[in-house]
Amino acid sequence: AQRVTQPEKLLSVFKGAPVELKCNYSYSGSPELFWYVQYSRQRLQLLLRHISRESIKGFTADLNKGETSFHLKKPFAQEEDSAMYYCALLRAGSYQLTFGKGTKLSVIP
Amino acid sequence: EAGVAQSPRYKIIEKRQSVAFWCNPISGHATLYWYQQILGQGPKLLIQFQNNGVVDDSQLPKDRFSAERLKGVDSTLKIQPAKLEDSAVYLCASSNGQYNSPLHFGNGTRLTVT
Numbered sequence: 001a002q003r004v005t006q007p008e009k010l011l012s013v014f015k016g017a018p019v020e021l022k023c024n025y026s027y028s029g030s031p032e033l034f035w036y037v038q039y040s041r042q043r044l045q046l047l048l049r050h051i052s053r054e055s056i057k058g059f060t061a062d063l064n065k066g067e068t069s070f071h072l073k074k075p076f077a078q079e080e081d082s083a084m085y086y087c088a089l090l091r092a093g094s095y096q097l098t099f100g101k102g103t104k105l106s107v108i109p
Numbered sequence: 110e111a112g113v114a115q116s117p118r119y120k121i122i123e124k125r126q127s128v129a130f131w132c133n134p135i136s137g138h139a140t141l142y143w144y145q146q147i148l149g150q151g152p153k154l155l156i157q158f159q160n161n162g163v164v165d166d167s168q169l170p171k172d173r174f175s176a177e178r179l180k181g182v183d184s185t186l187k188i189q190p191a192k193l194e195d196s197a198v199y200l201c202a203s204s205n206g207q208y209n210s211p212l213h214f215g216n217g218t219r220l221t222v223t
Contacts, residue, residue, distance in 0.1 A: 004151070009149075017149050032209055034211075037197075042154070043112070043113075043215060043216050043217070044200065044214040045213075045214065046211040046212065049211070051209065057119045057120070067193065071135075086151050086152070088151075090209065095140065095164060095165070095208070096154050096165055097152075097154065097156060097212065098154075099151030099153070100151050100153045101149065101150055101151050101152075
């Protein structure tokens with residue numbers, strides 16, 4: 001069975017500092033990986049997905065199959081980045097997303 | 110476009126009572142999901158519909174949970190009887206049904222079982 005691990009429950013960084021939210025997965029096939037974000041008082045929404053290879057709000061994430069990781073990075077944190085971040089895995093050929101437990105990012109002004 | 114609508118936003122019931130949640134997905138979205146999110150956990154899929162058919166309900170506790178999407182549009186999720194451990198946020202999400210398409214979530218219903 002697939003599993004998504006986000007080792008940090010809470011990550012606090014100062015504004016302007018680099019951010020890295022860790023995500024590791026276990027899955028024997030070729031997964032699709034996503035990052036979802038939930039800002040305060042807002043609904044859960046897609047931030048980015050690895051197949052798009054895009055930067056959203058300054059965030060990027062690279063799938064490292066050797067390390068089975070999909071860490072989310074941003075070079076300079078902003079206060080508005082404070083939110084709950086969830087890493088999610090989609091099994092090949094499946095529509096079922098498996099979510100990690102989430103990491104709360106707090107950007108200190 | 111209008112987002113996924115859920116009601117009620119909050120519900121408090123006593124154990125052994127029953128409760129129902131309603132979801133209206135984004136117009137035209139063929140796929141509808143119900144997730145359970147317990148405090149401190151990520152969302153866990155309970156059931157997935159494609160139009161009005163069930164695609165995956167492997168994690169739905171069928172002895173007490175049921176869900177339907179009779180006309181392939183809105184959906185209801187029911188718990189009967191509720192247990193203390195059912196206290197959670199119940200999230201509805203929809204997608205256009207294409208593989209790898211993003212999920213659009215509702216605001217969720219926060220259920221407290223006392």
